[in-house]
Every structure is written in C-alpha cells, then in structure tokens.
Amino acid sequence: MKRVYPNREYCIGCHLCELACITAHSESGDLIIAYTQEREAAGLSPCKKIFQKGSECVAISCRHCDDPSCVAACISGALHKDPETGETVYDRGKCVGCWSCLMACPYGAIRRHPVESKIVKCDLCRGREEGPACVQACPNQALKYEDRDE
Amino acid sequence: MKYVLIGNGVATIGAIEGIRKHDRQGRIVAIGSEASAPYGRPLISYLLAGKISPDQLALRPDEFYRKSDVELRLGTTVSAIDCAARTVTTSTGEKIDYDRLLVSTGGKPFTPPIRGADGPDVYNFTNLDHAQTMISLAKDIQKAVVVGGGLIGLKAAESLFDRGVEVSILELSPRILSLAFDANAARLAARRLDEVGLSVHCGVTAQHIDRDAAGRVRGVKCTDGTYIPTEIVVIAIGVVPNTDLAEAAGLRVDRGIVVDDLMRTSDENVFAAGDVAQAKDLLHDENRVVPIWTNAYSQGYCAGKNMASRATPYIGGLAMNSISFYGLPTISVGTVNPPEGEEGYDVEASLDERKQTYRKLVFHDNRLVGYVLVGDIDQAGLYTSFIKFQLNLTPEMRQSLSQGHPDVLLWPDRFFDDTWNPNWVDKD
Ligand SMILES: Cc1cc2nc3c(=O)[nH]c(=O)nc-3n(C[C@H](O)[C@H](O)[C@H](O)COP(=O)(O)OP(=O)(O)OC[C@H]3O[C@@H](n4cnc5c(N)ncnc54)[C@H](O)[C@@H]3O)c2cc1C
Ligand code: SF4
Ligand code: SF4
Numbered sequence: 001m002k003r004v005y006p007n008r009e010y011c012i013g014c015h016l017c018e019l020a021c022i023t024a025h026s027e028s029g030d031l032i033i034a035y036t037q038e039r040e041a042a043g044l045s046p047c048k049k050i051f052q053k054g055s056e057c058v059a060i061s062c063r064h065c066d067d068p069s070c071v072a073a074c075i076s077g078a079l080h081k082d083p084e085t086g087e088t089v090y091d092r093g094k095c096v097g098c099w100s101c102l103m104a105c106p107y108g109a110i111r112r113h114p115v116e117s118k119i120v121k122c123d124l125c126r127g128r129e130e131g132p133a134c135v136q137a138c139p140n141q142a143l144k145y146e147d148r149d150e
Numbered sequence: 151m152k153y154v155l156i157g158n159g160v161a162t163i164g165a166i167e168g169i170r171k172h173d174r175q176g177r178i179v180a181i182g183s184e185a186s187a188p189y190g191r192p193l194i195s196y197l198l199a200g201k202i203s204p205d206q207l208a209l210r211p212d213e214f215y216r217k218s219d220v221e222l223r224l225g226t227t228v229s230a231i232d233c234a235a236r237t238v239t240t241s242t243g244e245k246i247d248y249d250r251l252l253v254s255t256g257g258k259p260f261t262p263p264i265r266g267a268d269g270p271d272v273y274n275f276t277n278l279d280h281a282q283t284m285i286s287l288a289k290d291i292q293k294a295v296v297v298g299g300g301l302i303g304l305k306a307a308e309s310l311f312d313r314g315v316e317v318s319i320l321e322l323s324p325r326i327l328s329l330a331f332d333a334n335a336a337r338l339a340a341r342r343l344d345e346v347g348l349s350v351h352c353g354v355t356a357q358h359i360d361r362d363a364a365g366r367v368r369g370v371k372c373t374d375g376t377y378i379p380t381e382i383v384v385i386a387i388g389v390v391p392n393t394d395l396a397e398a399a400g401l402r403v404d405r406g407i408v409v410d411d412l413m414r415t416s417d418e419n420v421f422a423a424g425d426v427a428q429a430k431d432l433l434h435d436e437n438r439v440v441p442i443w444t445n446a447y448s449q450g451y452c453a454g455k456n457m458a459s460r461a462t463p464y465i466g467g468l469a470m471n472s473i474s475f476y477g478l479p480t481i482s483v484g485t486v487n488p489p490e491g492e493e494g495y496d497v498e499a500s501l502d503e504r505k506q507t508y509r510k511l512v513f514h515d516n517r518l519v520g521y522v523l524v525g526d527i528d529q530a531g532l533y534t535s536f537i538k539f540q541l542n543l544t545p546e547m548r549q550s551l552s553q554g555h556p557d558v559l560l561w562p563d564r565f566f567d568d569t570w571n572p573n574w575v576d577k578d
Contacts (some may be wrong), residue, residue: 053559072447077209099472100312106535
C-alpha cells in the first residue's frame, strides 16, 4: 500500500505540512479560517508531529503499520485494519477516549483531541483526490507518498 | 483447514484477524458462552455509567464476520475438548471437529472467602450480564460496597457512582491500584476520587457480609472493625485464568495455560491466548499471566498466524494500563515498581501536586523498563517505544527522557530510517 515516508535529511521543520493537514481536515477548507478560528473554537489539530533535535527535523504521522499496536489496544473497536486497503482506520463515533491507543502506539502517532474525548490520527486524507495534503505541501520533498512494500 | 476458537473475547478477534491474514479459505468456527457477539469488555463500565448505549458495544461490525467468513456460535459453551480425537463437545452434546483449536476462555472473577458472600445481593462485574443487572439495580438502591481497589473495582465503583449510588471501595493493600501504580500515582488518583465523592478505604477488606432475617444484605463488617451499611456488595478483585476446560483436557496448566513462543499449548494442534494463557513477557525471562486487553489481542493475533501455519514468534507481552479518573488521565507501562532488593534499577520521578501531574521513569541497566504518567500523558507512546524496542540509552537519550522529551530523533539513526523511511530513492 502507499504510505507517507518522512526523510529527516530533507525536513527543515517549516510546519507547512501541519498547516496543510489542518486545512484538509477543516470544515471550511480554508487555511486562514482553519488556523485562526477552527483551531481555537473546535480544537482542530494536525495529525502530524514535528520533532526537532539540533539541526535535524522530521514530521511524522501514523505509519498504517502492518501489525498495528493501536488496533491491539483499542477497547472499543474504533481502530481497525481495513483488510482491503491496508489502512488503519479510525471510527470516531465508536471511540470512548480511553487513550489506550495513545499509550500503545510506539510511534507517537496519536494525539488527544484538545476538547473532545477523541483522538486525532492520520487518515491519509481519505477521499482527497490529490492524496495526502502534507506531502503536497512539503516545499522540500521531505515527505513522499509511495508504495514501498516488498 | 478447520479452525475452532473457544471464547469469543478479544483474543478470539485477534485470532480471526491473524488467521485471515494468511488463510482466506479455511473454515473458522468461533464459539462463546455469552449471548452477544464479541464486545469491548472494558466498555461495560462505560455502559453502566451511561456513557454509551448497548449498540456501541460490538467490537467489530456484523459484516466483519461475514467478510471474514466466520461461523459465530453465540450462547454456546464448550464442555469438553478431546485432543486425541480433535473434537470439542458443547453443553448440548454437539461434537465439533477441528484441525487447529484456540482456547481463549479468558478469566473468571476471583472471589476470596468472605463470610456471608453466598446468597443474593452479591455480584461480580466482568461481563455484559453483570453490567445489565447492575443497571437495573442502580435505580432502586442507594448504597453499594465494592470490594477491590484495582482496575475493575474502581471502574465498577465509578460507574455505579455515576448512576447516583453512594459507593464505598474497600482495598486490602495500603493503596489503590497497587499492581499498576506506585504510591504517588495512587495518591493522586485517590484524591481525585475523593474530591468527586467516592469513599476509598485502604488497608481493609470485607470480613463478613451481614444479612437480615430474609437473607438480604444490609451491611459489611470490615477487617478494621468498621461497619458500612449497604444494599449490595460488588466483588471486583480481579480475574484468575479460566483453565478448567484445558485442565480437564490434559493440557499443561501452571497458573494459566502454558504456551510456547508460538502460542502453542502442550498439544501441537491446540493454542491458547488471552487472560487464560501464561505466555512470554517482554521484560521477564519467565512466562506470565498478564490479564490485559492489549496482550489478549496480540496473543490471539499471533496464535492465529501460527495456526494458519505462518510461524510467527510472540514478541512477548508488556503490561500496560490507561485509566482516567473523572478527567484525570493516568498511564502505566512495564515495570513501575522496581522489585525490592534487586540491583540495577534506577528511578527518576517528578511530581507536581498542585497541577496534579506526575512522571516516573524506571530504568534497568541501560534501558527504560517502565513508566507512570498522571495528568500529562501525551508523550506516552514514545516512552513506550523505548521499552518495546528495548533501545539502549546513551546519557543524552536518558537525559531527554528524564526531562519529559522522548523523541523519535533520539532513536539510533539506522533504526529510525528502517522504521520511518525504508528504501528511500531520490528520483530527481
Ligand atoms: C470491567 C472491566 C474493565 C477492564 N478494563 C480494561 C482496560 O481498561 N484495559 C485493559 O487492558 N484491560 C481491561 N480489562 C481486562 C480485559 O477486558 C481482558 O484482559 C480481556 O477481555 C481478555 O480477553 P480474553 O479474550 O482473553 O478473554 P475474555 O474477554 O475474558 O473472554 C473470554 C470469553 O470466553 C467465554 N468462555 C469461557 N469458557 C467458555 C467455554 N467453556 N465455552 C465457551 N465460551 C467460554 C467467556 O464467557 C468469555 O466471554 C477489563 C476487564 C473488566 C472486567
Ligand atoms: S497509530 Fe501507531 S500503531 Fe497504529 S497504525 Fe499508526 S503508527 Fe501504527
Ligand atoms: S481512545 Fe478511542 S481509538 Fe483509542 S483505544 Fe480508546 S476507544 Fe480506541
């Protein structure tokens, strides 16, 4: 399956992927409104996390693992693996906000939603024609969306 | 190939998903005593608290069983396994044959001998029936005593309290959650419960359940001499492996059903997983029973792959718990209390009583082996990575962890690239 692969050698920590992510997941679909209003009012948060250590940066998000720890941990069935697409799918309606997945995912790819008892996790911009917004927004080609399965 | 799975808990779900990853053809029959399709057992406390409705309990949608081609046998108890003939017999006398069998019969509530415990008004809290019984009871009762201040006891107490019942919790240890927590974390959690209005009594347990002339419960006499008037008693101390079926079948049982690295029991066609199994542990050299959700799924998943003849060693379970107390989230993973008198352990802790936050990291030799987070839990997963991947820590890594900054860029470069960016090719 196609996944988003980050490269720590190219990433410059500009956070544009985060902005593209919240825009893609916003109600308005507009960067300015998403950033200035929806973030505050609705707790809109990016699925990406950016790490920086010295001059090195990287922007990570859910790896859609083959054997995902989050699915093993989920007590409600809100997280499951789609056997057809291979995606690790999140069903927001089922989630009870127990944070088991956040504890179990050893990739730090799950965030608590800031206002609701729900999680925020990458959905590969499901339904977005151009594919993941973060990859498209990266000015330095530090993110690639490719099928690298053997 | 015909697979028979006994239990229908989360270990069974794991097994179905593990089998179907490698075998789309074989027949799967999943048999469980309970009347409902596999559900999120921990969700029964959410149901009792009124936070979710019964239609939110199912662990997988109905079409999952159709798509995975699983014959679900609900409300059916297996009464015997014949390993030589490779059959199981149900309580109605039906015989079902198998090529590979999974025993995932879970745990059964542990009930210590308490005088007066036999009879009406004394309950357990481990399945949907129990939750439904308590939902109908909660309307008519004012008071409840919960025996057990571990995970299940506190969950039962909190949910009854949310239904308007006045609840007292009795815990024999000096603190609640003694298995998963240390003293600081337990104190913060206990304070939160206390603020809300649940009364927690540590260092005591029920000595005698007092009944009136009609045999109905009217109070609990505690080991410290106090008497707590109550209408019901909920015994929620924990579960012990439900090994009866396996023992009768002659499978090797210690504390739980003993399995090898492939989740195989002493019979080569029989596997075991979940709360009933005594399996490999990531941090300890011996097999252990660690009755938690994640392990049950992972063991089932691993067993499933092996049952489908895809040899996959179990990496070993890791104890982990995530529980919130009225908005105060807590997470504990791995070894949180270094065994007394053992060398090589080192603890770093930081406690902020005012903010109600706590972070404790436990190191052993050169590695992180456990942690507790209270309040600020957002970094949990990355702490887990250092334990799970058993990364050796440099002084720099250790310092970052201790300061509350676990970071993927602290991982060794090779490991980082293999994980996040394998086979990168520059195309332009
Ligand atoms: C209230 C509560 C809250 C919990 N919360 C958490 C939590 O937050 N996090 C966590 O990690 N863990 C939690 N746990 C523990 C977790 O639910 C268990 O670890 C997990 O359910 C174990 O799964 P299992 O598949 O091994 O067995 P079980 O879920 O116990 O399922 C076993 C099933 O087998 C059936 N069965 C038994 N014998 C037979 C037979 N002979 N024939 C047919 N069927 C049979 C039983 O009826 C049962 O339905 C909680 C438990 C309870 C009770
Ligand atoms: S949330 Fe974590 S464990 Fe789950 S698929 Fe994504 S990266 Fe893997
Ligand atoms: S927080 Fe939601 S998605 Fe995560 S384990 Fe709990 S119920 Fe599942």
